[in-house]
Amino acid sequence: MSVFSQSFSPCGRFLAAGNNYGEIALFSLSAALSPDATGLSQKPVLTFTAHEGPVFSLLSTDCHLLSAGNGEVSAWNDTTTRFHRPSRVDTSLTVCLCFRSSLEIPEINSMTINSRDNSLIVGGGDNNLHVLDLEHGVFKAVLQGHSDYVHCVTMREREAEILSGGEDGAVRMWDSRTAQSVHCIDVYKYESCARPQFGKWISCLTTDSDWMLCGGGPSLSLWHLRSLSPTSTFPLSGCQRQAAFYQDMILAVGEGPFVSHCLLGGDVKAQIPCSPQSLNTLQLNTNSTEHRVLTVGGSSAHIDVFTNLSYRAFSLSF
Numbered sequence: 001m002s003v004f005s006q007s008f009s010p011c012g013r014f015l016a017a018g019n020n021y022g023e024i025a026l027f028s029l030s031a032a033l034s035p036d037a038t039g040l041s042q043k044p045v046l047t048f049t050a051h052e053g054p055v056f057s058l059l060s061t062d063c064h065l066l067s068a069g070n071g072e073v074s075a076w077n078d079t080t081t082r083f084h085r086p087s088r089v090d091t092s093l094t095v096c097l098c099f100r101s102s103l104e105i106p107e108i109n110s111m112t113i114n115s116r117d118n119s120l121i122v123g124g125g126d127n128n129l130h131v132l133d134l135e136h137g138v139f140k141a142v143l144q145g146h147s148d149y150v151h152c153v154t155m156r157e158r159e160a161e162i163l164s165g166g167e168d169g170a171v172r173m174w175d176s177r178t179a180q181s182v183h184c185i186d187v188y189k190y191e192s193c194a195r196p197q198f199g200k201w202i203s204c205l206t207t208d209s210d211w212m213l214c215g216g217g218p219s220l221s222l223w224h225l226r227s228l229s230p231t232s233t234f235p236l237s238g239c240q241r242q243a244a245f246y247q248d249m250i251l252a253v254g255e256g257p258f259v260s261h262c263l264l265g266g267d268v269k270a271q272i273p274c275s276p277q278s279l280n281t282l283q284l285n286t287n288s289t290e291h292r293v294l295t296v297g298g299s300s301a302h303i304d305v306f307t308n309l310s311y312r313a314f315s316l317s318f
Contacts, residue, residue, distance in 0.1 A: 001318060003297030006281050007058035007065065012288020014045075015295060016065055017303055018055025019318060023047055024067060024076075027316045029291040032305065042316050050074060057111045059120075061134075066120065068108035072096045073122060073132065095137055110153045114176055116160060121176075123150030123164050131179070145172050145181045151216070152205040156225070163212065165202030171214055173225075185228060192233045193218040204252075208245040215240040220252055222264060232266035242282045251309075253279035253296055261309065275315050276300040 051069025106125020238255025
């Protein structure tokens with residue numbers, strides 16, 4: 001089993017995780033973090049099948065839990081998304097991308113919310129970004145520009161920009177108001193970032209104001225978006241699949257059984273051991289001060305929980 005995706009509930013008391021079998025498991029952080037926790041507290045309070053293939057991406061809103069699989073996005077009702085008393089699950093909406101044949105149905109690899117117009121941006125295997133109107137449940141725009149799979153999408157809220165990274169090695173910046181590409185960065189063409197032995201694909205991408213983190217085949221690197229130039233490159237082995245800004249550090253996971261703690265200047269401060277031998281997903285719970293944890297998942301049924309970033313406290317398990 002592999003864990004591909006995670007999302008914390010709006011209240012921060014529950015974690016949803018998706019695996020390669022199309023299942024979503026809901027875990028109670030309140031129970032798992034309790035002083036009276038047992039082995040049972042680290043098991044799901046509810047598991048259900050969401051998609052026929054892997055659950056590549058999960059995203060929580062105030063009203064729904066959104067899950068993405070092969071060519072479709074499903075919105076699950078508030079019985080599960082607000083997680084007040086999770087005991088059953090119903091889908092309130094499933095929307096599918098349109099393709100010419102069943103052989104062309106690609107995975108949807110990543111999703112992000114544009115809060116300005118209440119839309120969902122999804123990127124996947126058809127090389128495009130699709131914009132879904134969440135109020136009406138219909139796709140309203142297609143952003144074309146990548147020449148290969150789109151692996152990751154994120155929002156730069158203040159600038160109303162969408163950023164996307166793909167198999168083609170490009171990070172594209174889009175104006176969300178006009179749906180036009182405004183910049184394209186070929187990361188693999190920068191000598192400080194290039195690693196031809198790993199390829200040019202971009203697998204992780206995130207922003208914080210005027211700063212961007214991206215990596216994959218190229219080294220994980222920190223970019224200043226106003227100058228569109230890299231300021232730091234991190235000497236991590238293998239390909240990084242997800243990264244996040246945290247206070248004055250950067251957290252990254254990918255090939256290897258550890259979470260890397262990196263300083264903004266480019267140094268690797270620490271690498272904290274994890275249970276899975278390879279990691280796909282990293283999430284920080286900022287929705288609750290009482291349940292503020294880091295969770296990571298990858299090539300096993302275990303999701304490691306860090307109450308302190310210096311060590312793994314325990315593991316949840318499908």
